Amino acid sequence: MDQPKQKVKIPCNHPLEYIQLKGGGWPGSYDYDINTCAGCDEDYGFCYYCASCSFRAHSECIEWPDTIDHPSHSRHPLKKVSPGTIDYTDGKCHFCREELVDPMYHCSLCNFSVDVNCWRHPPQRTIYQPKSHEHTFTLMPRKITFTCNACGMLDCIDLPRVININRHDHRISRTYHLGHGDWDLCGLCRKEIDWSFGAFTCKRCPSYAVHSKCAVRKDVWDGEELEDVPEEEEEIEDPYKVINDKEIIHFSHEEHSLRLGGDDNVTGYEKMLCDACITPISSDPFFKCVQCEFFLHKECASLPRRKRSILHIDKLDLRVKNKAGNHYKCRSCQKLFDGFRYKTTFDKFDVRCGSISEPFHHELHPHPLYHIFSPEEKSHICGACDRPTQYVLSCTVCEFHLGMDCGTLPTKVKHTCDGHDLSLHHGAGNTDGPLWCDICEEETDPSVWFYGCDDCVSTLHIKCVLGDMYHFKPGNKYGKAELVANDGMTRPFCIVCEERCMFPSFLKATVSDSTLVYACSMNCAYDSYWKKWYYDESG
Structure with a gap:
């Protein structure tokens, strides 16, 4: 049976640190003696520690006083209570705003609460920061509601002076x-800015301003203060060199030159895919290699090799297939x-997402959209697919x-199911009754986006039209399997789900006995049954 822990009194009035006990000595050694709790003699967990007196004790092993005096609340003594015994407070320490735990000290007359850490280590009574204000700031002894003169919204004594954010160049x-002044809406949250308060502004863009609390968000600012750092223009190499009006040499394909495609040969190349975004060339201007089957949309050929993005606090680097x-x-x-792909140290973005800028306009929504992300909101419901997602563009x-x-x-x-172009739709329009997908022959939900043909009045699920390998290039090998366009007279059976391959392309592999096997999607290709021949033995 465990012995009850002995309660010990704090032997001094020095400030206490909250640290982790660390064992490692042996009985009788100096390390062993000072690394154990003064109450229970154990060497685990967190404890209060006095460096001057070498005192260590778990919170539960300390005999905390029943009443204390606090310099910021001199009117009444504070009594030791348990957080569960009072239900009229906000449950947070008056100073650090952390959740109150047992033990805590409280004044019921003033509804003033403080945790043990802030009692033993009280905040500074005065602060002098000449970069923020020419006078000294004094800690007020009572809570008051006020609007900060510097930012209009939050405690900003420690706000940086000069920064870069990922929404502005x-x-x-x-x-x-x-x-x-003629100030625009906040460059991040797109709400009005009160000109009578402070904010962050751009010296080069006279009407650009950002709320202080928006500018220092973790998904916007990289945390670097640039006040004393010289501003140097970064030299970013151009993505291509111009040979003449029709030809370029792109950094991703330096061995051959690329020639601008003309209107006369677009039809012949409409099934070809751009090697950057892996979408059809269609009617968009494009460059074609003069010696091999390499294509780039004109827009993709101009993608910057380094850029700021709304998706990440670090600059993105353009990387090509290696x-x-x-x-x-x-x-x-x-x-x-x-x-x-656009890449940071740890994250990768396809060029479609990496190229999105604000405001974003989509033909199925009447208003501009912005990447307004709140750290407190982990996800939103997408209005197109009705599923929760974190990376959203908001109206x-x-x-x-x-x-x-x-x-x-x-x-x-x-x-292949329709000779006309399929367009993105939402809503049933003038159609009465349920809608059915012409590919999988299951019902479609008109409240979410789908593909449809206005001439044939057909409706199709987005997944059925695109699959999950739409941005892969037929002819390439992925592991031991080759991606093949699903445009033949018959559709093969997937060896994993045992359904006919219905997506625009499928994976084809050869088993050791020369038998051909197929996977209809990457979802099936990730299945362990397929993996035994899908991946090369080298990995």
Whole structure:
């Protein structure tokens, strides 16, 4: 049976630290003696520690006084209570705003609460920071509601002076008073800014301003103070060199030159895919290699090699394919993709997501959309697919959120089931009764987006039209399997789900006995039954 822990009194009035006990000595050694709790003689857990007196004790082993005096609450003594015995407070310490735990001290007359840490280590009574204000700040002994003169919203004594944010190409600087002016809405939350308070502004863009609390959000600012750092223009190499009006040499394909495609040969190349975004060339201007089957949309050929993005606090670097058959998963839209990618140290984004800028306009929504992300809100419901998602583009006019996966869907696609272009739709329109997908022959939900043909009045699920390998390039090998366009007279059976392959392409592999096997999707290809021949033995 465990012995009850002995209660000990704190032997001094020095400030106490809250540290972790660390064992490691042996009985009788100096280390062993000082690394154990003074109450229970154990060497585990967290304890209060006095460096001057070498005192250590668990919180539960300390005999805390029943009443204390606090310099910021001199009117009444504070009594030791348990948080569960009072139900009229906000449950947080008056100073650090952390959740109150047992023991705590409280004044019932003033509704004033303080935890043990803030009693033993009280906050500074005065603060002098000349960069923020020319006078000394004094800690007020009671809680009051006020609007901060510097930012209009939050405690900003420690706000940085000069920073970079991922929504603007120039540095922005803190000012304590905007003053009259033709100020735009906040560059992040898109709400009005009160000119009588402070904010962050750009010296190069006279009307650009950002709320102080928005500018220092963790998903916007990289945490670097740039006040005393010289601003140097970063030299970013151009993505291509111009040979003449029709030809370029792109950094991703330096061995051959690329020639601008003309209107006369677009039809012949409409089934070809851009090697950057892995979407059809269609009618968009494009470059074609003069010697091999390499294509780039003109827009993709101009993608900057380094850029700021609304998706990440670090600059993104444009990377090209380094090995045939490699594929990635976009951090933002969660789609699998081949081709070019924007990359940070740890994250990868496909060029469709990486190229999105604000405001974002989508033809199926009447208002501009912005990447307004709140750390407190882990997800929103996408208005296109009705599923929760974290990376969203939001409307400031109405309650509409568009997930990145839906926002980057092609608005027009080709499919073998219909000779016309399929367009992205939402709503049943003038059609009465249920809608049915012409591919899987199951019912479609008109409240979510789908593909349809206006000429044939057909409706199709987005997944059925695109599959999960839409941004892979047929002809490439992925492991031991080859991606094949599903445009033959018959559709093979998937060896995993045992259904006919209905998506635009499928994976084909050869078993040791020369038998051909097929996977209809990457979802099936990730199955252990397929993996035994899907991946190369080398990994």
